[in-house]
Amino acid sequence: MFREITLGQYYPADSILHRLDPRVKLFGTLIYIIVLFVASEPISFGVITAALICIIVISKVPFSYMTKGLSGIVMLLVIAGVFNLFLTPGIPIFKLGPLTISDIGLKNAAIMVIRMVYLIVGTSLMTLTTTPNQLTDGLERSMRPMSKIGLPVHEIAMMMSIALRFIPILVEETDKIMKAQMARGADFETGGIIKRAKAMVPILVPLFVSAFRRASDLAMAMEARCYHGGEGRTKMKPLTYTAADRVAYLIILLFLAGIVALSILL
């Protein structure tokens, strides 16, 4: 039932984007999100679209993978689009009964929809080209300055990578518990949503108990292997920048500067 869940939907391929340092990709995604919200003119969106298409082509990831995330927010898109379209005051350009579309409404609706679609496509491009491990490593390294103000950066990254390791195990366990209960007559498939939700409770209890037991075992195993926090720890796969990473940083900054310049000039 839960077999198809894959978190960190990595798509293995051999592209420049896949080989980039995760810190570069995180930084790029951050800039990309900022730019999406700074841009307000059609020309800026033209530039962003061109950049996005370039990256998609470079990534060698099939386009359909990026649009998968969109199906989840279709309703949100429709609502945001419709409200912006009809409820924004401005010069009316189209009237149908009580509904009026203004020029600003049309523009706002278009920008809103484009922003959300681009946001999903752009960010899923990052998770598609970066393994979950690289992602946590990248986060740990880029957040390191934050540890000076007391944020437990290493601990958070360690928790994330352990969570990634245990998701498939807990999924399998849920499957086992459900089968064991179905064998004893539990019914998960019929009835309304409330009845089905109620049927899930007896699954959660044993699942939690076993998750805690696993956590305690794992903590002991980690201690037995000399884990004592992030201090004095070395890395098996340290992150190092290559020439390609530096070029990528430069391109990202130029892109940011270009969009900012465009929105100031226009």
Place this chain on the structure above:
Amino acid sequence: MRSMINAKQLTHEFFRRDEEGNVEGISVALDHVDLDVEPGQFIAILGHNGSGKSTLAKHINALLTPSEGTLIVDGKDVSDPANTLDIRETAGMVFQNPDNQIIATVVEEDVGFGPENLGVPTDEIWQRVEAALRGVGMWEYRSHSPNRLSGGQKQRVAIAGVMAMEPKCIILDEPTAMLDPDGRAEVIRVAHELNEKKGITVILITHYMEEVVGADYVYVMEKGHIIMDGTPTEIFSRVDELIAHRLTVPQITLLAHKLKMAGMDIPDGILTREELIRVLCRLS
């Protein structure tokens, strides 16, 4: 020669507490245990569930500290917190559940976890990981996800994870309890190889009699006490005593014992099929 592990009157008490945290009762998991292991030995500790054998194992790795008595691991006292990391580096531990001791999502990264914690330089981590994975025959699986491996393979990865820390001693706490017969054979074979080829002291904790046969010395535990100790031949010569403690005896040993009882001239403590065949051939 300095002994690898030396326990004198080692005692450990668990406190049972009620909901307010008051002590309700004390259960004694280890009761004045004496034990001595020399470097390079292959030791087996036998016992039922709750016999205190896992508690003993956790002491050797400094996961628990003695309530009474002393435990010295490679010259270092377990009770001193300053020694904890040294002891864990000296005496690595493999646990029962293979899933709950693999930390990383890729085999090689998991094996590198221990050396990373010890602050080993990156180049050396890679050398150690390669050596450890080759040692347990899992090098081909280095970039696999642990989730896709069989139980025996996972347990071999866990052993490699300990080996990469280059310990002098490795404690296997019921490593085969959750494995199928093939997996069990794999793990026991690897343990013997490490002992023979690399001279690593192995302490195998188990309740399978068959796994004890290849050991240099055996301790049998019950209710926190060591009730029998000796070489496997000595231990399995005392068939009636073992059966009295509800411990099963390997089938061959039992057969030899029954034949002897029936009046045949067979010595005690036959452990392998080959031995029995040789003895029987000599009879006729």
